Amino acid sequence: MDNRPETKNAYPSRRQRRNSYRKPRNKRSFPECPICNQSVKFLLTAISVGEDNRPAHFDCVLKLLSETEDLGPKEKITYIGNGNFAIVSGKAGKNLVIRKKIEFENRESKSEWRKLISRNLKNR
Numbered sequence: 001m002d003n004r005p006e007t008k009n010a011y012p013s014r015r016q017r018r019n020s021y022r023k024p025r026n027k028r029s030f031p032e033c034p035i036c037n038q039s040v041k042f043l044l045t046a047i048s049v050g051e052d053n054r055p056a057h058f059d060c061v062l063k064l065l066s067e068t069e070d071l072g073p074k075e076k077i078t079y080i081g082n083g084n085f086a087i088v089s090g091k092a093g094k095n096l097v098i099r100k101k102i103e104f105e106n107r108e109s110k111s112e113w114r115k116l117i118s119r120n121l122k123n124r
């Protein structure tokens with residue numbers, strides 16, 4: 001798959017080297033998505049992942065689920081609310097059939113970051 005010539009990465013470019021010691025020190029206002037390692041800027045649409053309930057991008061979770069779940073040719077993963085996803089087939093509204101419900105978020109231990117959001121929303 002990777003056909004790049006070997007010489008290309010022999011020396012780290014100037015830009016790569018600069019980035020390696022410019023760690024985001026004062027930029028840790030956003031949590032890091034455990035799936036793609038990018039910052040999660042919109043916690044309202046984030047989904048808790050793993051035992052430590054870290055916020056992950058909604059799109060990343062969707063992608064992860066569609067890769068790990070065994071989907072039929074006409075099936076897709078969709079979000080059905082409350083931290084739950086489902087494998088569905090058919091068209092939304094009319095003939096939507098839920099084949100399997102995926103309880104993705106651990107709702108027993110509600111994540112700290114989500115509690116913070118709801119607190120912020122209430123204070124508005």
Ligand SMILES: [Zn+2]
Binds near residue numbers: 033057
């Ligand atoms: Zn992500």
